[in-house]
Amino acid sequence: MSKSIPLLILESTSSREKVYRFIQFLIRFLSPIQRSPQLNSIYLLLQKINWNIAITRHINRFGMALSLLTQIKDKFLNKNYKALSVSELLNLGGQICIFIFSIIDHFILLSKIKVMKAIPVQNLYKTLGVFWFIGNTAQMINLLSLPDSKRRSIRERCNIIKCLCDYYIIFHFSTKEKLLPNWLCGVCGMISSALGLYTKYYISQK
Numbered sequence: 001m002s003k004s005i006p007l008l009i010l011e012s013t014s015s016r017e018k019v020y021r022f023i024q025f026l027i028r029f030l031s032p033i034q035r036s037p038q039l040n041s042i043y044l045l046l047q048k049i050n051w052n053i054a055i056t057r058h059i060n061r062f063g064m065a066l067s068l069l070t071q072i073k074d075k076f077l078n079k080n081y082k083a084l085s086v087s088e089l090l091n092l093g094g095q096i097c098i099f100i101f102s103i104i105d106h107f108i109l110l111s112k113i114k115v116m117k118a119i120p121v122q123n124l125y126k127t128l129g130v131f132w133f134i135g136n137t138a139q140m141i142n143l144l145s146l147p148d149s150k151r152r153s154i155r156e157r158c159n160i161i162k163c164l165c166d167y168y169i170i171f172h173f174s175t176k177e178k179l180l181p182n183w184l185c186g187v188c189g190m191i192s193s194a195l196g197l198y199t200k201y202y203i204s205q206k
Helices: 007-011 013-027 030-035 040-077 084-110 121-144 152-176 181-202
Strands: none
Touching: 013 030, 013 040, 013 181, 030 040, 030 121, 030 181, 040 084, 121 152, 152 181
């Protein structure tokens, strides 16, 4: 008996990451309510939930990082990287960038909880943004490199929209705080996370 989509989502580290991410960006989207004296207490409660989810995401990302490291190692050991196609090289480059992204993200947590004070959080966000940008660009180039005569699938079109949303999020976190609207970053994050789940599960189940 095949499992339902919600159960498939819950048993995968990468999909749980997307669910946690969606909730965090939903809270970011609701950030304007803190300006209201009546709703500020609700927002403070949401911020506590947000912090707990952030810790959960860091734990979850340990599993993701180990899985990525295994995939990267297998590609280097089992195939001659010089023989890889452009598409395979772009995918490999994207995976390496995501792995480095995960490592830097853990340093950000250590910096936030004052375990590591040598590097300011904002500098870590900028470094993280560089690797995220490179990985996102590699994926975008891969998606746009299809011949014009070939019609893009729903999955590919969704992934292009996801990459465009991620560019906004990268710029938001890599620049000075409040330079861009927080709620708009939340909208982009929710779209990106929802499309990630949609393309991975709902489309593949059809």
